[in-house]
Amino acid sequence: MAVYTQVPAEALSAFLARYDVGELVSAKGIAEGVENSNYLVDTTRGRFILTLYEKRVDAGDLPYFMGLLDHLDAKGLSVPPAIKDREGIAIQTLEGRPACLIKFLSGVSLSHPTPAQAEAAARAMADMHIALADFPHDRPNSMGVDSWRPLFQRCGHSLDQIAPGLYDDLGAALDRILTAWPRTGFDRCAIHADLFPDNVLMLGDRVTGLIDFYFASTDIRIYDLAVMHSAWSFDACGATYHAEVGDALLRGYQSRFPLAPHETAAFPLLASGACIRFALSRAFDWLNTPADALVTRKDPLAYVRRLHHYERMSRIA
Missing domain, CATH: 3.90.1200.10 (Aminoglycoside phosphotransferase (APH), C-terminal lobe)
Structure with missing residues (x-):
């Protein structure tokens, strides 16, 4: 995860208005990783991950990734599927990039696993x-x-x-x-x-x-x-x-x-x-x-x- 594309609060608020997720409270860029731009987003109804897909990720591959996550989620595995907006659309566009709002999962990643x-x-x-x-x-x-x-x-x-x-x-x-x-x-x-x-x-x-x-x-x-x-x-x-x-x-x-x-x-x-x-x-x-x-x-x-x-x-x- 990383931040290459900056998202103004006004643009993010307009983006979230497509969903039934409440209003924007805060958003913080996530610096780890090298692939996409990611934000931790808090709204009046919960916490989510916003991902903007950068040049290394082909937008044409996103339906495959989203389909795989939906498949695993339907099988009961703990994975973060993309959230669909009110029209049933998962893959959006934000600041000129393909973007998804993604389910937030609790837990922490480990630096020194036992x-x-x-x-x-x-x-x-x-x-x-x-x-x-x-x-x-x-x-x-x-x-x-x-x-x-x-x-x-x-x-x-x-x-x-x-x-x-x-x-x-x-x-x-x-x-x-x-x-x-x-x-x-x-x-x-x-x-x-x-x-x-x-x-x-x-x-x-x-x-x-x-x-x-x-x-x-x-x-x-x-x-x-x-x-x-x-x-x-x-x-x-x-x-x-x-x-x-x-x-x-x-x-x-x-x-x-x-x-x-x-x-x-x-x-x-x-x-x-x-x-x-x-x-x-x-x-x-x-x-x-x-x-x-x-x-x-x-x-x-x-x-x-x-x-x-x-x-x-x-x-x-």
Whole structure:
């Protein structure tokens, strides 16, 4: 979440008048994240999230995202569907951007999840995958394996501005991963593709919400778990692996959805791919984020360090 587009109070009040949500009391920009502009909105009838979709999110994909959230909500999962206005419309326009008013979920995201919290979150991911088994729509993964080489090339030798030798390091790892990447033989479904700790809301050890589905797509199901494992199992700089958290994630997921032997064998490779994906997207953002954006750039080297961990696991296996 972030703020790229400023919304005047007058424009927001007019926007809210389309809904049965009461009158505007306050709105505060949310600085975390890098994708969209987000506001915490309080009205006389409750609290909501306002999201304005920026250039990286294709407006044509929004019906897919909204349909997926409606599907999960109908199955009883704690997700934040878009609220429809009095005419039944969920996707609006505000300040020249596609925009949605979204259900607010209670809970907090975690900076340092415990093993018990990780286990609960992984169970929630598995429940999500089970609920999506009959989701009828398909969307290619815009940040999937076929995007990594082009993104690496767009960053180019500017990667060495982030760290000397980073271009060669990531280029060699990318070659290894793309050569070994599984193209067949793995279960595919709609996945979240970005289930970091800040996209899981919790109260104590209980999951109260899965949020921020704007990378959701059809891909290898266990790749979703690999993304989660790479995001949850390390300290913030990626230097220290917390095995107790990583093991809890795998245990929690498998309590609902056991891994097949070939999925277990491929897991370090899939996690290495997740690290490449986030190292490259963070590097691109690091090199291209507007100076005046209310957003915190994220360190791509934290994922390079994670990548080296999973590559060591692959060699040991």
